[in-house]
Every structure is written in C-alpha cells, then in structure tokens.
Amino acid sequence: MKSTEILFFERPFPSANSMIIRDDQSFLVDTGFGSDIVRTEQLLTSAGILPAQLNGIINTHYHSDHVGGNHYFQQQYEIPVAAHLWEGEMVNQCDLESCGAHFLDQPVEQYTVQQLLVDEQQIMTGQSAFQVLHTPGHTLGHIALYEPKQEILICGDLFHYNDVGWLNIFREGTNSIRRSIESLDRLATLSIKKAYPGHGPAIDEPSIMIDKARERLEKWIESPEKMAWHACKRIFSFTLMIKNGLKSREITPYLLSCSWFYDFAVHSFRLKPEEFVQPLLDEMIRSKAAVWHQDILIATAPYEAPNQKWIEEDWKPRNWTK
Template sequence: MNKFSIIFFERKFPSANMILVKDRFSILIDTGFGSDAKGTEQLIKEVGVLPEELHLIVNTHYHSDHVGGNCHFQKNYDVTIAAHKWEADLINSCDSEACSSEWLDQPVEPYRVDIKLSDNDEIITGNRTLKVLHTPGHTLGHISLYEPEEKILICGDLFQKNDIGWINIFREGVASVQRSMESLDRLSTLPMQKAYSGHGPLIENPIASLDAARQRFEKWLSTPEKISWHACKRIFAYALIIQNGLVKEEASNYLLKCGWFQDFARYSFQLQPEEFVKILLDEMVRSGAASWHNNRLIATTPYLAPQREWMNKNIKPKDWKSHDYIV
C-alpha cells in the first residue's frame, strides 16, 4: 500500500517550486518553466515516480514559471491537468491574455486544462484529501491546497517565507491587494504546521509569514506606488533571467516593446515610457535586483538560463491554435 508523503522541490529561477504528493494517486503541483521540463521530469523520477504514473498535475495559477512543464507532460505522457475554472477557460480558448504571457513577454507552450477546479473542491490522493481553496490576489484564479491531517498548506505565490507575490493591477485589477488580504485572512483560520510556497524555502512558521505578508499589503494600501515598484522589479528581473541578461543598448528597446512596462510607466508613474527606462534601470541596480557585468545587466538572484533555442521559439497563447504540436 502506498504511503502518503510530500516532497518539496525548491527550484532556481526561472522555475517555480514544485510539490510532489506521493500516494496511491501521485499529484504534481506546478511544473516549472518550459525550458526546464526535462529537468522537472528527472526530479520526479529521482524520487521514485515515473511521469506516466502521475495521476494529476495541479496548477496553483497560470504564470509561465508554474505551468511551463504542462505541455511536456501532457503531450508525452497524457497527464491530466487541473486548474481553477476561470484560468482554465482562458487556457482552453487559447485566449491571448492566457497566462498574462503576451503582456509579460514570457513564452508558454500549449496545453489544455482537463479538470476545472472551484473553491472547496477536494482532490483525493488515496490516503489523504487535498482541499482546494480559491485564494485570488496574485491572479484571479489563484488557488491554494490544504491537507488537514498533517496541517500542510501549499500557497503558490500568495505569500512566501519572507516576501509576497507581486500584484498585477493591470491584468488582475486594482483591488488585487484587497483580494490578497482577504485570501490571507481566510488561510489564517486554518491550523498550519508548515507551508510550501511557489518561491523560496519551506515555511516552518506559516502564521508569522502570513502576518508579515498582511502587514506589507497594508503598507501598500497607504502607498500604492510600492505595489508598482515591487511588480516592475519582479517582472524585469524575471525578464533578465529568461533573456540571460541584456546589454545596455538592448535594454531600452526591450523594455519599450513590453506591455507591462508601457502600462506601469504611463499609468502608475505618469511618465512617458522613454523617460521611465533609465529610472527603472537605475532602481534595479540600486535595489540589488540586478547588476552590470561587462555592459550587460544581469539578475542577481541565482538562476539557470533557458536554452537559447527554446527561447527562440517564443510561443505565446495567440500562437497555440496554429502551432504544429498543440495538444
């Protein structure tokens, strides 16, 4: 008889963390960035689960660092994928807004969502049950998962040990901070022994991290510019990771073609995008989010650069219907 266990994979960028629930029906929660898909497969094999044995993939939300391996597992092993119903509808209709991929300039290979999840749904793993909790904020369809016997929370990008998920006011709404705080309030009522987030280490004191997250959101409500600065630095640092840095001459052209950069410059900071380029570049260096190396701006967080040939495919949801290997 299979014994229930949870295996936590703390991963380098560009991939988000993963959680493998080993049980009679093994479940993989999130699948990393697309360029890491074969590495994702190897990680689960090393702990004794073959990809074809996966009962289900569950996505906490549809950003590229969490769903990038979906295509690989679905196409090669026909693994069933589950996600919140709102995000599932965007994915399955190949909506150009799916994954915020176009706006963020983050490639995602095509996949479909087979099971549409709703709040309070239950996912049976064999010996245990994971409860689905709709926890919007970081995205509108963000979910967390709770296992009541061992009091384990899987919280995606809602909060981390020492940080919070960035807030996308342009795609998820200006009330996303309030939604995040309501989601935190809901989770704070659960008995929790430990929590696993989408980035950073295991959270051994979830209530302390949750309280710190709430305090930070409260500060953001009084100084909304902080929301935009946090988002811009997170998004641009991630762009530097998947681009493996940008030379000074490329950085300006790259930023000016990005939807997120245009929106934050014009509407959050009331600047022309051309004016905001130098301001953001300077802030990336000042804050330690990036640094210059031989005229190339590099993200300071540890990462594994995607293969250039993978990035050159540059697949976005608007391409999915016409692509050769849509699943």
C-alpha cells in the first residue's frame, strides 16, 4: 500500500514555504506571497501536479506570505480553501483586520474560505487522515497538521529551525506568548519524526526545536522588550523585501504611517513614534537584519523582490467586496 507523500518547498521571502500533500486527494498547504504565483505554479508542475488537479488549499494561518496565492488559484482553477474557523469567517466577512493586512501594510488579494476548520477535525487524503490542531499564538486561528502514522507535522509559524514566529500582541492578544507556549506543550506530547515549518528548512529533530522555542518564549515573558524587538525587526524586514528597499528620506514618513510601528513604539517602548525611528534603524543595522546600499536600506535575508505592480497595488480588505 502506498503512503502519503509530503513534498516540501523551502522558499525565499517574501513567500512562506509551501507543501504538497500528495495522495488519492492532493492538497497545497500555503500558497506563498501573491507576487510569487508563477513560481508557486512551477513548484506544482515540477512535482507532476497540475493546479487543476488539486483537491484543495489548506492555510496554516492568514498572513500574506501564506495566503497570497489563494486569489489566483480560486480565480483560475476554482480550488477551495480551508482555514481555521476564526480566520476563515473574518476573511469571508471582509473584516478589516483580516490577514493583518492593514496593520502590517501587506497586500493580500481577496479570497474566500470554503471549509472552516476546527480543532481535532480530520482531513482525509486517501491513505492518511491529517489531524487539524489549533495552535494559537502567532495568530489566533493558527493551525498545525499532524499525520500520526508517519509522525509528520506541518507546523506553520508556531516554530521554525532555531526560531519562532513573531508575536503580534496588539492584534492577536497580550497573551500570545502564553498561547504559543501552550501550543508548543501540546505538540510536545506527540510523536513527531519530522516537522515542516513555514520558514526555513525542514526539521529532523522536532522535539529539540520545540524545547528551544519554549525556552525562548519563557525568556520573552521575563523580558517583553525582546519579543517586541523580534517582531519589529521581522515586520520591517518584510516591508523592505516587498518594497525592495526604502530610500533614507522615505523611511521616517513610511514608519510613522504604520499601525504596527505606532503600537510597538508607544506601548512596548514607551516612546513617541518619531522617537522610535532611529532606535529601530540602529537595531536593524546592529543585528544585520538590514544594510545600507548607498542611500537605500535593504533587507539582508534572501528574497525575491515583487514586480513593480505589486509595489504599487493596494490589495487590502478595505478594497475587498462581499
């Protein structure tokens, strides 16, 4: 009897990793950033799967780097999307908080969720039944997928190799750290041989990475500013990637226009937003998250810059239609 196959694609920013569950029914887990849709299709076809042959898309959560290709696949191939109930309902209602798009200033083309998932639901693929595990923390509707026969976990952004997903206490709740720890504790009870995260390489020793992630989160409880710095650097780095850098004169007005920057400056660092610009820039350079290239601040992590159309468009929930 054949076993279910997991095809894992580690992708450069701004896309998250994508996975194909190949079985009697095949599913694409996370569709990447919207500007990378051509590459996403190539990943499918290189695996011998035509997009029209997919039985569905499953999203671990609703951030732009994970759901950006949903619109295209729905428009072109009418592929249904499955996501956690809480986030799926927000998307379907065109809630302004959907995908964190406005808060983060990240474009997401409109899509709809056909299957609203709940904790411990099973997704049948033929030879396997993937268990939906509600793992809130990074987002309130974050899920992981667990296949017990092969002991495989698709963990999204709950934890990565030697890292964790950034935490958004201003949109996902001040208890995000505790929720993340509880989610990790739940996964720690499972027998997992291999984990596939939303960013970075596949993980061959998941239990070790779960323990490391938990240790890091516990340190953040003691020093909340570390959590805030982690989030600010991740968000701003992603901005630099999708904009392919910012000129020095653009940085201050841009940051002062962002909700995330205001909230972290005022509530996490007790500074006026204009007072937080230079400390953030200093930390980006000190930590080597970004470098100056002549007069342009560039993210250092490998990325593929979106085309000009994606830089100029404003695909966000306020422009979606019911």
